[in-house]
Amino acid sequence: MTSSFLMRRLTPLALAAFMAGCSMMPAYEQPATPVASEYPTNGLTDPGLQGGEGQQLARWQDFVDNAQLRELIDLSLSNNRDLRVATLSIEQARAQYSLAGAGPFPTISAGLSAQRQSTGGGSGNDSTISSSYAGGLMVSSWEIDFFGRLASLTEAARANFLSTAYAREAVQTSLIASVASAWLNLQTATAMVELTEQTLQTREESQKLTQLRFDSGVASALEMRQAESLTASARATLAEQLRLRAQAVNALTLLVGQTIEPRLLQASDLPLDVFADVPAGLPSDLLIRRPDIQQAEWSLRSANANIGAARAAFFPSISLTASAGSASSHLSDLFSSGTFGWSLAPQALLPIFDAGRNRANLRGAEAARDIAVAQYEKSIQSAFSEVADALAGRATLGNQLQAQQDLVEAEQQRYELSDLLYRSGVASSLDALDAQRSLFAAQQAVLQTRSTLLANRVALYRVLGGGWNDQQDLSAVAAEPASESVGSGSE
Template identity: 55%
Template sequence: MNLKTNPRLLALAAAALLAGCSMMPVYERPQAPVPAGWDDASATEGAPAAVLDWQQFFANDNLRGLIATALRNNRDLRVAVLNIEQARAQYDIRNADRFPSVSGAVSGSRAPASGGGTASTYTAGLLVSAWEIDFFGRIASLSEAAVAQYLATEEGRKAAQMSLVASVANSWLNLVADEELLALTRQTLATREESLRLTRLRFDSGVSSELDFQQAQSLTESARVALTQQQRQRALDFNTLRLLLGEAPPADASGKAALATLTLPDVPAGLPSDVLVRRPDVRQAEQLLVAANANIGAARAAFFPRITLTAGIGTASNELSGLFKGGSWGLTVAPQLLQPIFDAGRNRAGLRSANVSRDIAVAQYEKAIQSAFREVSDALAGRATLADQLTAQNNVAQAEAVRLRLSTLRYESGVSSFLELLDAQRSLFAARQAQIQTRLQLLQNQVLLYRALGGGWSEPSM
């Protein structure tokens, strides 16, 4: 079969020739520089984090409302969305370079005539500006890089949403813990003020010593110090939540929730390879690597001839009224080939810069993978130990409560000193504070594991 007599085969051959002229290196995903499995091989049944909506993961209605507000108003997320629009516009610009630019042109001029007087000339037509015929894939490589940049910004938006959901959840849990610590501290302060009042009466009546009175007063003031610290911490956590939401949260943002009643579903860890596929920040780093790889193709193509075509079609007339009637029509075609001969090393430096940029993108991609692996490993380590720590801390609080009750009986019976009673009060207060903080750490670790496994970026259903 004669290729010249078959237009379809001729077109396919031309397409194959143009595709073969691409200077872009074949992209190969780098090997993940992490182990094939987690240090903690424990896995639980359930839906993977990446397919579990945050509305399903967080059951508390107050928290859901706060997350929805943050997704509407948060400025960082808004910037991420605008970055997508900007990247899309940049891609449209690059893609437009692959097509000719056609402009309409109308002009008129007057010049002295050779026989005296003036001569008028009017022209009108269409002009195809310098259109580059992309034989060596320079424009195609730049367009490919722009596509990858756009996809990277989309993944960046997902990663920003994922972090925002987790940050709002952790800030809300901090507020819930703040409310519990404040309630505990107020109760402790009231108890110690009553104990101080009784100790003063015993001191005034000569039953107890001034040492007992000063110790009771010190313990009371310590509780007051703890109360002011908790009030300040609650205000700071409230301000953090306000920044995340983009507006002032309700005064009762915690919704009177209690940490002990809050439960979050366990999510299976799966394999590291699965996590890398699901995490938007890892996919973002890979798209940036794809863009850097495509830029190498554009840098290589700069060494080869650049072929441009300028064309125009129009009419000319000595009278404006006859421009489109009796005018003289004409067509001009002006191809141009530019071959770099001497550029003082500019093209070589551009290629070297593109190669280094790809090496940087590879390192950043590998770092994103390693960071993701560490986050999941840290969360799994917390899941394996924090539940046991909370159980032990509950036992400590129960033991300290019994100790305080027995110390009170011994002191009232005159068997032990007032110092023993004060020490029991201090220990119980510290144990209950640690109990709340450990419960908070356990819940926040579950949020961390959910985010680290790629959960939280799915589109909210408003």
């Protein structure tokens, strides 16, 4: 196959590309949403499971109704190293975008060149040495982007930059939720320690009374050992809860990124309104709100643009080398009058044989696009599942907490009655000890369920895309100068 035949075959394609805007990049088509249009109810009744326009989620400062926690979140947004890395990654992606954006423009340099050349086949007087000198402005290998290769690379870099910007917002959203959850774990562990200390004190008093009754021959050895067992169990539980509280402080310190002042670690009674409840009805713009889904979509756009660059490699590459300035055969006369000269050297290269490199590169770009589509669809499916799980929790945890609070009230009355009968000598201490154990377990369950309910609110706020400025269109920052900040940390 001759080059002239190839040129005849490729010329109509090249002309079509030029008429279409000189771009080989395929038009971007957003994939269809691979989830149901409504969240599953699975027999649950909750307003949040019903579709609708819904309300806008509050800013995280309004979502969190605790001054100490708000200060901890502010500190984490300033000091957390993961968020700092994500922010710096934006600057790195911005630099790559600026580098790709400079591709279509020529590089103009000022330079001097000198050349000495020997002509003739002999040596000595038989050879002639000639010299040439040039100085001025030079353009070296400027690629003229007829087929959109450089434009496709620029668009790919821009999409990658925006994907990185949304990735930073996803890290921020996750960080806010993680700090809130870690603070919640600390408060729960602190409440558990206080409850266990009170229980231990009650059991120690009960053991002393049983010991006196045992010494008097009123209580049996079984009752004595039962009292000792419950006291030892409370001590073990207290040691465990103290360890969990220390680990909760360590986890919170890591997220905040600095040593935490003791005043920010003070105990809270964890009212149910410490986190605002997410309004009923789901926002219709869930997929737009979540930054991780935006990140996946811009990664898909970047992969789509890379296909255009791979396609353009099949067409001629046109470049231009030029210079303008002074030229002379003697260095002393280089900038004298009448030495002005210029040169122009266009070049067009058409790939004839490359051992399949361009075709393999195109197949790789298309496969990368298909991978990005699958990742985008998976991010939507994961978001759908996370929201459905969080809504299921909201529909059931309130009722569960109320039932366990009723259980605590019943166990409290049972224990008081059993203890009164025991102290009156009417009933065995085993009944009182069993009631004491059941009451402690019920009180622990209430604290755990309350913590789970509040953690569910944090999770629901996160999976709906809360915690970042959803009004900011990050696609607009691509036109900002590289020195400006992208995706600011606080709202």
